[in-house]
Amino acid sequence: xxxxxxxxxxxxxxxxxxxxxxxxxxxxxxxxxxxxxxxxxxxxxxxxxxxxxxxxxxxxxxxxxxxxxxxxxxxxxxxxxxxxxxxxxxxxxxxxxxxxxxxxxxxxxxxxxxxxxxxxxxxxxxxxxxxxxxxxxxxxxxxxxxxxxxxxxxxxxxxxxxxxxxxxxxxxxxxxxxxxxxxxxxxxxxxxxxxxxxxxxxxxxxxxxxxxxxxxxxxxxxxxxxxxxxxxxxxxxxxxxxxxxxxxxxxxxxxxxxxxxxxxxxxx
Amino acid sequence: xxxxxxxxxxxxxxxxxxxxxxxxxxxxxxxxxxxxxxxxxxxxxxxxxxxxxxxxxxxxxxxxxxxxxxxxxxxxxxxxxxxxxxxxxxxxxxxxxxxxxxxxxxxxxxxxxxxxxxxxxxxxxxxxxxxxxxxxxxxxxxxxxxxxxxxxxxxxxxxxxxxxxxxxxxxxxxxxxxxxxxxxxxxxxxxxxxxxxxxxxxxxxxxxxxxxxxxxxxxxxxxxxxxxxxxxxxxxxxxxxxxxxxxxxxxxxxxxxxxxxxxxxxxxxxxxxxxxxxxxxxxxxxxxxxxxxxxxxxxxxxxxxxxxxxxxxxxx
Numbered sequence: 001x002x003x004x005x006x007x008x009x010x011x012x013x014x015x016x017x018x019x020x021x022x023x024x025x026x027x028x029x030x031x032x033x034x035x036x037x038x039x040x041x042x043x044x045x046x047x048x049x050x051x052x053x054x055x056x057x058x059x060x061x062x063x064x065x066x067x068x069x070x071x072x073x074x075x076x077x078x079x080x081x082x083x084x085x086x087x088x089x090x091x092x093x094x095x096x097x098x099x100x101x102x103x104x105x106x107x108x109x110x111x112x113x114x115x116x117x118x119x120x121x122x123x124x125x126x127x128x129x130x131x132x133x134x135x136x137x138x139x140x141x142x143x144x145x146x147x148x149x150x151x152x153x154x155x156x157x158x159x160x161x162x163x164x165x166x167x168x169x170x171x172x173x174x175x176x177x178x179x180x181x182x183x184x185x186x187x188x189x190x191x192x193x194x195x196x197x198x199x200x201x202x203x204x205x206x207x208x209x210x211x212x213x214x215x216x217x218x219x220x221x222x223x224x225x226x227x228x229x230x231x232x233x234x235x236x237x238x239x240x241x242x243x244x245x246x247x248x249x250x251x252x253x254x255x256x257x258x259x260x261x262x263x264x265x266x267x268x
Numbered sequence: 269x270x271x272x273x274x275x276x277x278x279x280x281x282x283x284x285x286x287x288x289x290x291x292x293x294x295x296x297x298x299x300x301x302x303x304x305x306x307x308x309x310x311x312x313x314x315x316x317x318x319x320x321x322x323x324x325x326x327x328x329x330x331x332x333x334x335x336x337x338x339x340x341x342x343x344x345x346x347x348x349x350x351x352x353x354x355x356x357x358x359x360x361x362x363x364x365x366x367x368x369x370x371x372x373x374x375x376x377x378x379x380x381x382x383x384x385x386x387x388x389x390x391x392x393x394x395x396x397x398x399x400x401x402x403x404x405x406x407x408x409x410x411x412x413x414x415x416x417x418x419x420x421x422x423x424x425x426x427x428x429x430x431x432x433x434x435x436x437x438x439x440x441x442x443x444x445x446x447x448x449x450x451x452x453x454x455x456x457x458x459x460x461x462x463x464x465x466x467x468x469x470x471x472x473x474x475x476x477x478x479x480x481x482x483x484x485x486x487x488x489x490x491x492x493x494x495x496x497x498x499x500x501x502x503x504x505x506x507x508x509x510x511x512x513x514x515x516x517x518x519x520x521x522x523x524x525x526x527x528x529x530x531x532x533x534x535x536x537x538x539x540x541x542x543x544x545x546x547x548x549x550x551x552x553x554x555x556x557x558x559x560x561x562x563x564x565x566x567x568x569x570x571x572x573x574x575x576x577x578x579x580x581x582x583x584x
Contacts, residue, residue, distance in 0.1 A: 013376060024359065031361040031402060074398040104356040105418070108321045110346040111374050 014112040020118020029127060035089050040131045042192075044138050049106075050074055050201060051142060062203045068143055075139040076227040077200030080220060082135045083156045083164050084192040086128035087171035088185060094120050094175030095184030098265055117258055121168045131262065139168035146231035156230040163223060167191060169254030176261035181192040195220045219246035274299045274426050274458035275320060282315055291314045291482035292329065298457040299425075302448075303465055304473035308574050311479045314354065315431045320460065321351045334425050350419035354431045357415060360404040364395050366416050367403060371421035382421075389417040393447065397574035399537070409440030416447060427451070433468060445471055445575035466570050480574040493569045500563045501532045502545055504556040506576045511554055518552045519545075537561030 029036060050058070051071055059070030094117070106116055127141045136144075148156065171188045176182035197215055198204070203217035215221055222239035223246065229236030275297040282290040289312045307313050318324045320333055322342045331338045334348035335393045354570025358367050365386055390396045393413045403411060412432065419427060429448065432443040448473065449456045463469055469476045470490050477487040486493055505531045506512045515531050518526050522533040535541045542559070549556060562568070 017374065018377065020370065023373075024362070024370055027366065028361040058554070063359055078468070101353055101355040101357040102359055103357075104353055105351065106325055107376070108349065108351040109422070110343045128429055243309060 010027070014115060014118075017115030018118040018122065021115050022069040022122045025093065025119055025123030025124060029089075029123065035092070036130065039085050039088060040069035040082070040134050042085050043078050043131075043135050046081065047074065047078045047135070047139060048142070050078075058202060062206060064203075070146065071139070071143045072232055073228070074201065075136075075144040076231055077198075077220075078139070079135055079197060079223045080163070080227060081192065081195045081200060081225055082131050083128055083160055084167060084188075084195060085133045086164065086186050087124065087167040087191065089127060090120055090124040090168050090172045091175035091184045091188050092181055093123075093176065094172045095178045098131060098176060099179075105267070113262075114259075115260060117169075117172055121165070124168045124171075125164055125210065126160065127199070128146065129161075129167075131162050135166060143230050145227050146232055148231045155220055156227055159226060159243060159247070160249070161226055162244070164252030166247050166252075168257050169251060169256075173193045173254055173267075176258060176265055194218060195224070199224050219250070220244075222246065272299070273297055273349075274301075274330075275303070275331070275333050275460060277320065277329065277331035280319060280326050280331060281314065281328035282319060282324070283324050287312075287477070288482055290319075290326070292480070293479070293484050295331075295477070297458060297460065297485075299458050300452060301474045302452055302459040302461060302472050304461045304469035304476045305479055306463060306466065306469045306476055306511050306570065308464060311574070312482045313464075313479055314430055316479070317353075317428050317462055321349055321428050322346055323351075334373055335340060344417035347422070348424060349426045350422060350424035351428045352412075352415050352419045352430065352432055354434055357405050358411055358418065361402060363400050363407075365390065365399040367418055367441045368421055371418045375422040377421075379464055385421055385423075386415060389420055391418045398488070407440075409436055409443065412436060412440065412444060413447070419510070424457065426458045426460065427458060431462055431464065433463070433465070441468070448472055457534060459550075478570065478573045485573045486569070498560060498568065500536050501534050502537065502542065503562055504533065504545070504549075505558045506530045506531070507557050509544075515549065515554050515556070518548055518554070539562070 033143075042093055051074060052065065055067040055070045055074075059065055059073070064070050064073045097116070097120075103116065107113075167188075171191070174187035175184045178187050191217055196209065198218050199215060199219040200220065202210045204221070222242040225234075225239035226236055226243045228234045229239070273296050277293065279292045279294060280290050281292050283289075293312075295303075305313050310381065315324070316378055319326045320331055320338060322345050323340050325339060333345045336344040336348065338345050344358060359370065363372065368386035368389060369382055372385060375382075377385070387396075390399050393416070395410070395414060395417065398406070398410065403414060405416065416429075416432070432448070433444050436444070445468070448459065452459060459472075461469070462470060473490070475488065476490055476493060477484045478493070479485070486496060488496070495555075501513040501523075504515065506515060507527065509529065510523065512526065512529050512531060516522060519531060519533050522531045524531055533545060535545070542561070545559075
């Protein structure tokens with residue numbers, strides 16, 4: 001039994017340590033729910049604003065139909081936007097770990113190094129799932145009526161989780177690079193503005209040429225297109241593949257950036 | 269060699285860009301002793317702790333902690349050490365108990381053992397009544413106590429305490445000193461302490477090293493260090509620089525302290541010596557604003573050793 005008591009290498013603890021860190025982050029979210037509430041409020045407010053204030057006019061303008069039809073056009077984009085808002089908390093929590101000194105405690109312990117960030121990303125994913133459930137619930141209440149099958153729902157969920165995963169890593173990297181918690185909470189903001197410059201609120205056809213070109217080629221447009229297709233049965237075309245490529249690309253860039261920022265952080 | 273020493277370092281060097289922070293320091297710290305690294309702000313104390321606790325790599329030199337190489341056997345070192353830094357590294361949103369259980373989980377202890385150690389430490393550190401409160405409501409002293417308790421969950425053989433009482437009120441400092449002394453007495457833990465407070469080093473440490481400008485400028489027991497600087501001196505303060513300069517010419521063995529317009533003349537405080545000093549002043553038609561007699565304490569050692577980093581201690 002000597003082998004059982006010998007200290008195992010840190011690698012074999014990667015899963016256990018990540019789960020420990022995930023538990024820690026979930027407890028933190030429960031203790032500080034105002035962050036999650038704040039984050040869920042923003043997309044819900046936007047949804048209500050665009051449906052009830054602008055909805056009648058925009059629906060007519062882009063040829064989507066009346067207010068009721070516009071809800072169906074808008075909601076998938078708002079759900080995607082909710083994912084972008086949902087990644088703000090991870091930048092904040094990662095940055096506060098870095099600036100408050102607890103990271104140095106973790107770094108001087110024989111734990112799996114990656115578990116610190118993995119725990120944050122997994123915690124953020126749980127948070128985003130809660131946010132998405134709430135936003136979708138509100139959308140339902142105001143008349144969102146998808147016609148998706150179980151498989152389509154699962155595919156939509158998969159796409160959103162993949163997007164959340166990529167943006168989470170990206171936002172974690174921003175949190176690692178930020179010097180203060182305040183700047184960390186602002187760093188992911190551009191990600192939340194990007195959907196506006198796409199097909200979230202209106203169709204890009206109504207935009208001036210330069211902006212239209214940007215709107216058509218930026219990542220959130222094919223993602224919105226795919227989600228609409230899955231939930232409402234509109235045409236997807238090759239958007240699904242483009243979305244997947246974007247999501248995988250974002251995840252890769254985010255992960256590598258976060259990993260290198262985490263290593264550099266040790267020398268700070 | 270390393271079996272006898274809890275910490276053994278040779279020629280540690282570290283610079284950040286152009287700035288040389290550690291310029292070849294060597295350490296030999298026996299097991300179950302308290303070692304204090306004393307130095308002013310920016311002397312490189314924290315950098316030394318960061319290297320020895322595997323947080324950062326050195327640019328040169330070697331170090332072994334608890335018998336393991338800090339670079340090649342970093343995880344073995346991490347399993348043997350505990351670190352309590354300058355800023356309490358606790359999770360403010362968790363309760364005291366949850367913080368300790370988090371440490372137990374990260375040390376991969378079985379659940380029951382983790383709970384037992386957490387309960388023991390809460391008891392030992394008088395935190396049991398606050399165990400279920402979130403740490404953000406704790407005072408500075410309580411946070412620092414919890415921080416130290418968290419460091420002990422893994423039952424480390426070597427503990428690094430980086431300025432453990434900086435920013436604490438006198439009562440909390442004393443309380444932490446008691447806890448630290450207890451650790452060495454009952455558990456045989458080796459403690460590496462950094463501090464800028466001389467009384468702290470004097471109170472706790474078996475051996476003290478003074479770090480200044482990245483080098484260890486003196487090392488020994490508190491008594492040995494006090495012996496390294498001359499005995500008592502008589503301090504004269506003057507009203508102006510010209511007076512000080514004139515007096516310095518009279519007492520050529522004296523040390524000038526131009527910032528305070530003062531002159532430190534080696535010698536004891538017997539009436540005979542004081543009278544001789546005053547007579548010499550009178551003869552030179554000089555008048556001092558005040559005269560005080562100083563007997564050396566660690567502060568003098570510290571000031572003598574750290575004010576002029578390039579020069580050896582003046583042998584008077």
